[in-house]
Amino acid sequence: MQSPLPGRDILRVEGLEVDFDGFKALRSLDFRVQAGELRFLIGPNGAGKTTLLDVMCGKVKPSHGRVVFKDSIDISKFQEHQLAELGIGRKFQAPSVFTTLTVFENLALSMKQKRGLLSALWAKTTSEQRDRLLHRLEMIGLQDKAAARAGSLSHGEKQWLEIGMLLMQEPDLLLLDEPAAGMTDSETEKTGELLHAISNNQTIIVVEHDMEFVRRFAKTVTVLHEGTVLREGTMEDIQSDDKVAEVYLGRRVERDA
Ligand SMILES: Nc1ncnc2c1ncn2[C@@H]1O[C@H](COP(=O)(O)OP(=O)(O)OP(=O)(O)O)[C@@H](O)[C@H]1O
Ligand SMILES: [Mg+2]
Incomplete structure (x- = not known):
């Protein structure tokens, strides 16, 4: 639309x-x-x-x-x-992020797609999707924390991650x-x-x-x-x-x- x-x-x-x-x-x-x-x-x-x-x-x-x-x-x-x-x-x-998953994985799971949970992770993303994800990661200022578990983030960082997750849905x-x-x-x-x-x-x-x-x-x-x-x-x-x-x-x- x-x-x-x-x-x-x-x-x-x-x-x-x-x-x-x-x-x-x-x-x-x-x-x-x-x-x-x-x-x-x-x-x-x-x-x-x-x-x-x-x-x-x-x-x-x-x-x-x-x-x-x-x-x-x-x-x-x-x-x-x-x-x-x-x-x-x-x-x-x-904030409602998946605390045991990394920042990157949280964003990957939120991507707008009609696929199963497992195939949604990094290995199966296309380069276009990867670009989109990296762009969002940068936008929310968490590029240096991509591999960190979401549970280890500060309250503010969790909020940004969740906003990033929302943005992956392209509302x-x-x-x-x-x-x-x-x-x-x-x-x-x-x-x-x-x-x-x-x-x-x-x-x-x-x-x-x-x-x-x-x-x-x-x-x-x-x-x-x-x-x-x-x-x-x-x-x-x-x-x-x-x-x-x-x-x-x-x-x-x-x-x-
Ligand atoms: N599910 C509900 N059942 C009954 N009353 C409710 C329900 N949800 C909200 N209310 C009432 O509706 C009114 C508006 O609530 P709302 O949560 O939208 O206010 P708000 O502007 O977000 O307030 P706040 O700044 O405290 O978050 C309040 O009087 C609240 O008690
Ligand atoms: Mg309120």
Whole structure:
């Protein structure tokens, strides 16, 4: 399937509602993302950020509304694994790499292919696949650790490996939930650079709590609050917005009488 051109919506969310036994985790939520964007989703705890990612990857089904991927794919009609094949890749917060396998083997196993597990390893990869794998290895900054067991990596390195594994599936849209959580400052910085590099070719939606990280790397930020979009704009717009300060920072904005 062809990737949409930059400047076109890759994802449209219209009137989305998610109902958990009577509790509306998302309601009347409209949201659009253009192809090639690196979009940050922020908001207080319980705002619905993770639930929105869960809907977009097919893990949670909406009770109302629609999520349309690439103009024609109604995501509610597909299972999670089908959406992964259609080009939506999701990374959850905790890294889930195969700890006893090497970095290289983890990437090789993640390669998009219809082959058995054993034949997926290095010896049977084509030169085109090897090039792709080496390119990803370099992109995630783990070229010197290709032969290291994934279990021996630092927390940050595991996160990058998992992002690399996602990239081996060649998703058009990546959904990342707090990728920099628990990272050191220098790891956080490298993660921001990695997201920028990825967004040259793919669209990314990233949920993030670390405001310094968002300030440093975000172009467009969407603020969720109580299951719906409160504001959207540049980080500058968002930071100077009274309503955002009130709900997101959990304090009332002092105003002159
Ligand atoms: N499976 C579920 N069943 C019932 N309620 C749920 C379920 N999943 C989430 N919720 C509720 O939905 C609301 C939104 O949760 P969600 O995890 O999407 O928030 P979030 O913005 O990701 O928060 P955080 O910043 O803490 O990760 C919360 O009130 C949460 O308790
Ligand atoms: Mg969450």
